[in-house]
Amino acid sequence: MLRLKNLTKTYRTGDQALKGIGLDVPKGQVLALIGPSGAGKSTLIRCINRLVEPTGGEVWLDDTELTHLGAGALRKARREMGMIFQEYALVERLTVMENVLSGRLGYVGFWRSFLRRFPQSDVDEAFRLLDRVGLLHMADKRADELSGGQRQRVGICRALIQNPKLLLVDEPTASLDPKTSRQIMRLITELCAERGLAAIINIHDVALAQMFVPRVVGLRFGEIVYDGGPNGLTPDKLTEIYGAEDWEATIRKVEDEEEIEAAE
């Protein structure tokens, strides 16, 4: 469904962030993108919806090639791709409802959105999504009144109300505590399963990625160095991705945590 062909990005400073990435994501598959800081994870997902313009290569979303779309067609294509951000990126002075409904901006005209008169179907869907993530009672609170975990849930609703085919998720748990991180990851993977959504999740936390996703892609210096199941991430592989370190603790931690989960 999503297909990257030889995708490259060279920043004006000369840094090659992506060196010919090729990646195929079938419908409904959730994959985690891991790699050290600066490996190009954020650049990769931003090149897909062109928040960052790729320098070369192709991005196919179903039958549409995205890298050459004009402004109007790009906006249409962006509606198909929901994005969830590091540090939530909610508009802090808007209410929860406005933040969720902003996911519909690609579908409604300017005056409707300016006057906050969204179609009833959009409003109903926003209520449904907020209820699904347990925040219906917060609908009219301002986004900056929420806790981190609550904000990320609103961010998830904003991405889902676009009715996307694909979720682009950039470090969803980077500023959350371990428990909330897991709840958020679980919520994202559950919602993807419910709706048959594909997702690319950038994530620092290898153990967390291993717990929730069936496929892991490792990125190093803008190149894919690992692509496989979560259990194939041996210490050798992790060393290849991140550099030398004692990985036993990381891997053991996963198993321990699974036991705790099971015990709960």
Next chain:
Amino acid sequence: MSHRELDDMLGTAWRKPPLVRRAWLRWTLLLGFAVYLVAAFATIDVDWGRVYEGLDRGWAFVMSFTRPDFVSRWSDIWSGLLESIVMTVAASVVGIAISIPIGLGAARNIAPLPVYVICRGLVAISRALQEIIVAILLVAIFGFGPLAGFLTLSFATIGFLSKLLAEDIEAMDRSQAEAIRASGAKWLQWINYGVQPQVMPRLVGLSMYRIDINFRESAILGLVGAGGIGATLNTAFDRYEYDTAAAILILIIGIVMALEYLSGVIRARVQ
């Protein structure tokens, strides 16, 4: 190896690195500043005899504040005040309305380069020309009266507000705006949802501040014939009616303080 470096450093003093690294440059700057200060003071030429004579007049002026005369020229004061208020409100509304698009255009992170250059150019022109100079020019074109004052204040508002608004937009949180763009929003929707909420409190605060400035400026512009309470004040000074002048100044101070209080209340509300 690193331990040898550490051994060398232990026991040595630590100071914050100086702002100007090169010692000779640092001392030259300091010395130059001191010399300039002394030289500058030396050029101030005070005629103490004249000051002594002037003290009486100054004292009369200060004493007139104890008995301000609101009554004998009340109709002049009232019409001048009204003119000033109308000028202030009209100029602020028009100026702020024009400032917003120019401010958007003058923010490098949302405007393309040609638009940015044009808008920054407009801001620079408006800021380079002092109100009094603009007022003199406009009085020459439109004749005496509040129209020239209104245009002057509108023009000055544009330079002030556009620049500060643009700077606030440039300092906004990029990720919030990026999130709105990622949803497929059109440009105006992006401004309305991603940018406006972030800069609104500052825009409201600056607008209130500018209304305050416009009112004070309207008192000055009268001196060059651009209407308002300044004209009345000027006349009062010319006639040596310090008690009337004192009444006018008290009114101006009162209104400015009221505006200051109001802007504080409003700014606290829109945070």
